[in-house]
Amino acid sequence: MSDIKVAVLGAGGRMGTQACAAVEAADGLELVARLGRGDEVSAETLAGADVAVDFTVPAVTEANVHAVLDAGAHAVVGTTGWDDASRGRVAAHLAELSPRGQGGTGALGVLIAPNFGLSAVLAMTFAAKAARYFESAEVVELHHPNKVDAPSGTARHTAAAIAAARAEAGRGPSPDATESGWDARGADVDGVRVHAVRLRGLVAHEEILFGNEGEQLVIRQDSFDRASFMPGVLLAIRSVVSRPGLTVGLEHVLDLS
Template structure:
């Protein structure tokens, strides 16, 4: 009978945190030993014997949380945004002093979304044209979505050195051809009824490859969180992006 993995959630009262508490509590191979809100002391993590924390807090507190965890030999799975280059460099330096500890910083826990982006980047160099359509609920304030920006960046990098996509456009209404993100056209649809969706269209003479991801609700993030928690202890150092934990070889 194997030991249960002792896990703690930080930001346990938020929308994502609430879902994580539920998902971790239901996992047969884990024990939820702490669920911290904004005002709870990080010392609770040590007292509870947490082996892994899941940080779903806010940009202002995530760095201190992760630093505390690493200094106490606790692995960390981080879904909070705000990790810029400076923070990542400081964390890398800290992890060098704690070589047995692992940290995963994942901007996106939906396995399907991570896979879709990964596949799109891999396929991009084999096609003449690539465009992105992202579709979201109309309450979203930014266009394009962060996932679309990151996807465009990866596609652009994969196509470095290749000719630009053919495009004979001479006259166009403003905006018709989308936003150019690192040279990749991105189109943002905002439609009542939708949640979060993205299509990458890749075309060459005679064929099209379409990679689409639909996120219908937050349940989609939990398998990725569980995968992160189960894997982080075996991956010392810093990993950015859940795709680093996926088995995507040949």
């Protein structure tokens, strides 16, 4: 079987640099293009890539994905800032493409991962399973101060999964008697409060807090180095070529049954 050809968008950034090195060191993958800030995304600049990995910024990531699809390549996206509308536009674009894709290599796929850290994916999965059993639930995410969006994509994904599990279980809103100072209560993501911390020295961390009368469950995940994200990136690259359509969350390609 031939190697999967990979292009990295945002190759000059911290995550992009790590991704390039990981692809180059991995069996069965070949790095064919490094695109930096201002580089056009096209079939020519992608240099025949089967998969393009986007580690750019929220302002350009959706446009990049559409350009990657138009070029006939699959996309793996680690950039945050996505919402229902932007994901919907990508899903519609995928639906418009011919069953054989634009490059004759089969139906195209896009995998958007709010977090590539395996510990983070497991924490989100555990939180979704625990959510139905607790009266209260809140999320705290902690990141380096250079992060441009808040709350993080990981925290939003976590909160949305918690909210869905609570709704399925028939649980109402978490108890909260707050009458003033709502700005101190964090963002509201589908009814789950999410708090964002930006602090020098941090990389990426999340605490999910659950409470009942007389008990508390805390799920904590810490990423101390961006190298910890690379196994998930490589897994996503290898998986997306056989997953047509839109996939949101790395948990869908892990065996977490």
